Amino acid sequence: MKLLKTLLGSGSFAFGMGLFLLTLLSALLGPLLLHVDVSTRVGLAYLAPSSSHWLGTDHLGLDMVSLLISGLRSSLYVGFLAGTVATTVGTSIGLYGGYKGGLIDDVLTLSTNLFLVIPSLIVLILLSASIENGRSLTLIALIIGCTTWTWSARAVRAQAVSLRNRDHVALARINGYGTFGIVLFHIMPYLLSYIFMVFILQMATGILCEASLSMLGLGPYDSVSLGKILNEAKTNEALTDGAWWAFAPALVLITTIVFSLYVINTSLEGVFNPRLRK
């Protein structure tokens, strides 16, 4: 409770969280409040915003508001799923290697560093290009999660190493706890705030990766995503036609989500690390 009070007391956390909740709420409530339909043509291509279609239509004559809401939903879904996978994989590897040390740690660190250097977008491009049929949103999110975990493994490992020789861990070992018990109950609780921050950043990474893939034309076949809206707008000359409503709202949405996540992350850093406070 006290933590929550401190958190809300920091203006930037409240701002970031508010912004993020706003996007989350519009993604969740949008379909309930508005009529969302992404398959019916409601008019000509690139109709300008009007009272019946607040943000006009896209190159096929689909309603932009509907597209944006479902795009937002997909992007957030990818963020959550990819963020969860990446954080779980990264944290497990980092915690286990950091606590165990020795050969296992060496092997884990070596492989983490290997994949840290090889750009994850390259791996993503190769993988996505090979899956031509059945590249669903969920699959893309899973693939992103499995390729972006590296830096969080490294960061969590560094933290786990510093906890390895604490007295309470030694005590737990004497009491006969196994490796998993110690890692789970005696090391991880100390790092929860840190892991939460990692999750926030991994979510932002996931959303950005999906958008980048979609921009390259490797987006999901089964859903609209914000990146796909941008890709369609770019390939169908929305920029040169001056149809700003076909891409600007999607740009604003992606930037808002990522920006709010970054703000949350840095404000958490300020709360958890007193040195950064003034």
Add this chain to the structure above:
Amino acid sequence: MLSNHPTLEHIFRRAGWYFVTFLVAITINFFLPRLGDANPVDTILAKVSAGLDSASAKAKEEAYLKEFNLVELDATGNVKRDARGKPVRTSLGRQFINYLGMSVRLDLGSSILQHPKRVSEIIKTALPWTLALQLPTIVFGWLLGNLLGALAAYKRGVFDRVLYPLALLASAIPAFCFGMLLVYVLGIRLEWFPAVGGYDDGLTPEVSWAFFQSASYYYVLPFLSVFLIVVGGQAIGMRSMCIYELGSDYVKYAKLLGIKERQILFYMFRNAMLPQLTGLALALGTMTSGALITEMIFSYPGLGMAVLTAIQGSDYPLITGCTLLVTICVLIANFSVDVLIGFLDPRIRAAQLGK
């Protein structure tokens, strides 16, 4: 002998490590595209024989099969065929070994879309554009960002309050979003700068004043779109690094001694710089991928554009060629930063000597 040269030992050690990474990258490059249902081998065959009469289709098919060593050859070098006339496939292992050999010789095969053209030929024309766009942008952006970050941490107050949210926003805007915005506002609406392409249509790439002029005019927007983001990201990292250093004992001690502010600032900058240097190495990977998308938005004639056209046409030799090259570039950049750290960081020397 090496033990007397700790820096040299560090460099050799890193070189070995990067070589292993390179091998892994090559392996990934070979196996990942073959994981999915759209097997590149089948795609290549389908592509090659599409829209050609049977005789020339067969000739082209055989050329590809031989080039990538996808089939068994008989003693005379002809493609072995089974009873139904289908070519006999080589095992995946043999394909891989052949691929390794080709990669080491930097022979990336030939493109499918632009058929007789070699992939290495296409990459050779695209690479200078990518390097010209990315290297100066990342290096200058990194320098300016670090300078601003250090200043913000040291001065705090209004300067920090204005710079910090701006930097946060700049680093949060995805490169492609910012790029699209620049194309639309500065390129198409205001018509200040050319929106897409790398040079005027009438020109051909050559060393001439006219071409240079045109190219630098087209350079402005893609440069800006990457530069500001790099500056923002680096400023944030340096700021928190410097705040940490400011609270450390040596800064307090220096202040007590009454050492000049500029001198303290210099000490602090030097100490905070090292982690930033490692950060640069790590960020290079993400930056390169970000810049690939930027190139695509500006239709800049670099690797990003090559990757995009390759993906759109399922041109597997070109895709894997480009991804391999980008990986190699990132590895080289990382290695250079590592070497630099070996020279700059006294702790590495000390640690190696201490052993």
